[in-house]
Amino acid sequence: MEKLQSAYLFPEISMREVQHIEKYPDAKLISLGIGDTTEPIPDIIASSMANYARSLSTAEGYSGYGAEQGNKALRKAIAETFYRDVRVKETEVFVSDGSQCDITRLQLLFGSNVSIAVQDPSFPAYVDSSVIIGQAGDFEDKTGMYGKIQYMKCLPKTNFFPDLATASRSDIIFFCSPNNPTGHAATRQQLEQLVKFAKENGSIIIFDSAYAAYISDDSPRSIFEIPGAREVAIEVSSFSKFAGFTGIRLGWTVVPEELSFSNGFPVINDFNRIVCTCFNGASNIAQAGGLACLSPEGFASVHSIIKCYKENAKILRDTFSSLGLKVYGGENAPYLWVHFPGSKSWDIFTEILEKTHIITVPGSGFGPEGEEFMRISAFGHKESIIEAARRLGNLYP
Amino acid sequence: MEKLQSAYLFPEISMREVQHIEKYPDAKLISLGIGDTTEPIPDIIASSMANYARSLSTAEGYSGYGAEQGNKALRKAIAETFYRDVRVKETEVFVSDGSQCDITRLQLLFGSNVSIAVQDPSFPAYVDSSVIIGQAGDFEDKTGMYGKIQYMKCLPKTNFFPDLATASRSDIIFFCSPNNPTGHAATRQQLEQLVKFAKENGSIIIFDSAYAAYISDDSPRSIFEIPGAREVAIEVSSFSKFAGFTGIRLGWTVVPEELSFSNGFPVINDFNRIVCTCFNGASNIAQAGGLACLSPEGFASVHSIIKCYKENAKILRDTFSSLGLKVYGGENAPYLWVHFPGSKSWDIFTEILEKTHIITVPGSGFGPEGEEFMRISAFGHKESIIEAARRLGNLYP
Incomplete structure (x- = not known):
């Protein structure tokens, strides 16, 4: 147990999120961090x-x-x-x-x-x-x-x-x-x-x-x-x-x-x-x-929600691409993997959070080769994703 | 993993139960075996x-x-x-x-x-x-x-x-x-x-x-x-x-x-x-x-079910005692621990099952000192427990 390095990635991000909210109590924080689903369960399933x-x-x-x-x-x-x-x-x-x-x-x-x-x-x-x-x-x-x-x-x-x-x-x-x-x-x-x-x-x-x-x-x-x-x-x-x-x-x-x-x-x-x-x-x-x-109806309704998340991914892909960044993923998965060449990913995490009040995940949390990358989650309500895309579009004015 | 002895106790009992049902398809099996709750969840909780x-x-x-x-x-x-x-x-x-x-x-x-x-x-x-x-x-x-x-x-x-x-x-x-x-x-x-x-x-x-x-x-x-x-x-x-x-x-x-x-x-x-x-x-x-x-209401309703199981335990205690057996437990727990001096507990398991179509748990499944004992679960619908008590009362006619 002693060998486990630092905290588990996601609790660490949660901690930084809490600190950010304390620092900017009025900021409207958007999370593209922890890959957590946001859309209600279809009625037939609930x-x-x-x-x-x-x-x-x-x-x-x-x-x-x-x-x-x-x-x-x-x-x-x-x-x-x-x-x-x-x-x-x-x-x-x-x-x-x-x-x-x-x-x-x-x-x-x-x-x-x-x-x-x-x-x-x-x-x-x-x-x-x-x-x-x-x-x-x-x-x-x-x-x-x-x-x-x-x-x-x-x-x-x-x-x-x-x-x-x-x-x-x-x-x-x-x-x-x-x-x-x-x-x-x-x-x-x-x-x-x-x-x-x-x-x-x-x-x-x-x-x-x-x-x-x-x-x-x-x-x-x-x-x-x-x-x-x-x-x-x-x-x-x-x-x-x-x-x-x-x-x-x-x-x-x-x-x-x-x-x-x-x-x-x-x-x-x-x-x-x-x-x-x-x-x-x-x-x-x-x-x-x-x-x-x-069930056939449940399966179809679940896939319509997956479709929404994939539309989110497309919006976010386009945003990061428009910044001149190389973006991977997002087409077969709800995650984008965005390259910030020459940067430390925890620094990018902090920069994005400070400038846009958006939570992301530093790639280095996933292993040494994740350095320079950020994982962007496409889970979120459509209006949040659109707002996140607007803020991110102005990341490097 | 190879060191794990035989099957886990309860799957083993389930297997014997299935075999018994195949052998006696018309028998009305009662389980006083696996300690599984039987009474519906109180409405407020459900x-x-x-x-x-x-x-x-x-x-x-x-x-x-x-x-x-x-x-x-x-x-x-x-x-x-x-x-x-x-x-x-x-x-x-x-x-x-x-x-x-x-x-x-x-x-x-x-x-x-x-x-x-x-x-x-x-x-x-x-x-x-x-x-x-x-x-x-x-x-x-x-x-x-x-x-x-x-x-x-x-x-x-x-x-x-x-x-x-x-x-x-x-x-x-x-x-x-x-x-x-x-x-x-x-x-x-x-x-x-x-x-x-x-x-x-x-x-x-x-x-x-x-x-x-x-x-x-x-x-x-x-x-x-x-x-x-x-x-x-x-x-x-x-x-x-x-x-x-x-x-x-x-x-x-x-x-x-x-x-x-x-x-x-x-x-x-x-x-x-x-x-x-x-x-x-x-x-x-x-x-x-x-x-x-x-909640106060939930807590009270849960305790009324526990009271039922404890009444079951009392019925079963009296039954085994009436057979001249020494019975422990059942007063602060939903289990009785019944002593069958000089017997192998898997033999008693088989004897009770064959004679009464009742599933019990051989004490030896709980460790060497469980030999000669049977664990009797008091979980069950009242009518099943009464019927089980009737059958067990005739175990040694």
Whole structure:
């Protein structure tokens, strides 16, 4: 625990936000920081949860402990909605209270004696949970990296994909697509290379597809679209950004039956035991909501909200581009990744906050290669985004 | 992971239940097994959750990520309801999705290099999470114990309290009161001894008070009723058995500011980082329900359900006593602990199931000292309990 460097990124940003509000109590702060959903849940989904909750006061509607792995109907609906063409079985779907929680349970599963690789930049939960479980080794101030973690550079010049020719072997590879923070959705060819690399090295990929619903082009929405992935990959995903469930808490993890440890034991059996021992299932009300999201009407309504967030991303892309900055992401993801060449990203964070009262996320919070970049979240009410774009347009008058 | 012995107790029982139903498809099975709540949630609480869920479809009512530690109002209500007289601050209360999940997060906090002690018998989650985190050492078939775990015998002859005079030092002591499975609520004097022992040895007590609401006499409902406990104890608790939230998922953990590691660092800071890194907070709908439970009307209605379960316990106590068996627990807890001298508890499980179609829990599932005992759950609809009592009354015709 002592090895964990400074605060976790987002609590640190929250602290700076509070300080800013104290300094400028009248400023109208806009957050493009923490990627938090802002639009109300579609009525059909909220009503399903409300009806479920109300029925808990009746003898017929009440239920106690559910299956730790999730309700059968929801597991089935997830398999059929997201994995219809890639033959994921409902028994391979484990419903969770969100992907961050499942990442920790996966770390528990693999334990402290495995080597891990992460994309650089990457979502901090992979590295931080790795430090907590004891895989990471010592933090090196000079490099800003932990000694035992492999940081695979994912830079614009290589289309945000690591150079696998020079990468060394790791037991576990965390890979997020569409990526948080860069907003890049890995291409089919990139994922084919990744799966091949994992297979050759006996590695397990933990594929985070929390933003898959934001993909507009033909980038794979699941690692399981890649032949051979069932032997090398676990997929972690979530209702948070898909359906605005950030506060409701619902996600899932797919562990294919074919995936095994080097001793041949199936990973799914051990993950099942972790889930049964360390978790009691997601809230039954949240699960009722998840099921409603996957009904035809619920699914359509959720996608209309995703469309709004993607329009926001377009507005913000155009704004940063108009400043002469290079902007990545935002087309298959709710995040932009904006390059400020030669600048420290915490300095840019402060400059933007002071000049425009807008919260952003410094790229360096996602790893050493995030320096010079800012992550801009496209979550927000339309009028806030338009106002943010107006203020940002005047950033360099 | 390979060291985990057989399946987790409750999934094993579920499997036997399924097999029994296949064998006797027409039998009317009654479960006094898994301690699962059966009575509907009081209307005021279900309505609060329903209203909250419905409001998520409105611009005013929607909210995304909440604080990882839980909503301020709920933390405050927990501190004021359960800890008014023992000066627990709301900032020391961490809201969770249930105590089993928090036990795992506490194991993550302490890591693999600590020694642990458990009551024998005890709720299996302590030992199993310890095995998963890597503290437990090897399982010894001969003793039925893990080599590096200290099993503190809690037997009827010592009023279910360990012999601390002969106990060796452990870094962490798991202690559950009212106890699952024995149903014994530790007396004030017992807990004073425990706190003194922890203080003398530099141990941290993880006190599980999930059944505190079932206490009828003046046994302490919280470890923090004991002077000095704030320097040596963490308390884990839950809405599951208190308010029938087994499927809704809500609990809490109290980490006092005074509690520190041997290097002097406050435990609360590190637990806060675990919570922020590995957890995204309990479902906001569940938290709305929790708050309703702690309103005067909600609190009263929840207690009227607890009263029903305790009446069930009385019926079952009388039944087993009438068979000439020695029965413990059931007065301060929803569990009875019934002694079948000279018998193997899995044999008794099978005998009761075959003769009466009633599911119970073999005491040996809770540790070596649980052999010869059965845990009987008093959760159930009144008519089922009456029918179960009728069948059990004829167990030895």
